[in-house]
Amino acid sequence: MAKMTERMKELFNKVPTAVLTTATLDGTPNAVPVGAKKIIDDETILISDQYFNKTLANLKSNPQAAVTFWEGREGYQLKCSITIETQGERYEETAKWIEALGNKAGHPLQSKGAVIFKIKEIYGVSPGPGAGKQLV
């Protein structure tokens, strides 16, 4: 497992949108923007599934993912293994959180599952000669 630094966590929380990337087992990539994201601890994040389609199919057949986020010229990519929770305490909490987000936004939102990302490696994606360097 790899731990996010304080700065990485700060930026992850700050950006409105991260990119969740999956792939089929034979290597067809898929990337979608996600907003319903939170940090569980230094090496774990949670993204709620409201509308996943190909992403969910990929996660079920190939439970690895990358989560990329940036602002300006600073960015990070988390390489993760994933599990999907559709019941239990963490899912119930996620369902309440997403329902509240929907109420705030003025349109109904419903979580179909809590995707839990265990961070295995962290890479920089800032432009420059160090782009793509493994940081953690």
Add this chain to the structure above:
Amino acid sequence: MAKMTERMKELFNKVPTAVLTTATLDGTPNAVPVGAKKIIDDETILISDQYFNKTLANLKSNPQAAVTFWEGREGYQLKCSITIETQGERYEETAKWIEALGNKAGHPLQSKGAVIFKIKEIYGVSPGPGAGKQLV
């Protein structure tokens, strides 16, 4: 091949950053933000490689990619096959364009290659019940 609509092209040109997603042949995804992007025609885009690392390794071994871009609640994902040009007229033009971008930004930039994306399919990535629907 799939053709972008006028609206898709407008949004692609407008957003400062798109996300270029690749994968290893055994399905490990990789996603990086890219800014040096342009439309060649309705079914072809070009992204210049200044700093690609894992992205380039993936593109060479598995020449398929997704390019995702969005603004607010509107977004698209282009599923593409790719070729890489490191010589010839299109590469030379790209090299000049990137050099000029660097001059404008006040730090040197150099294109290592012009990645040409032929669009095969286009999906919506806007949140909502239609998320992930194939559009073109």
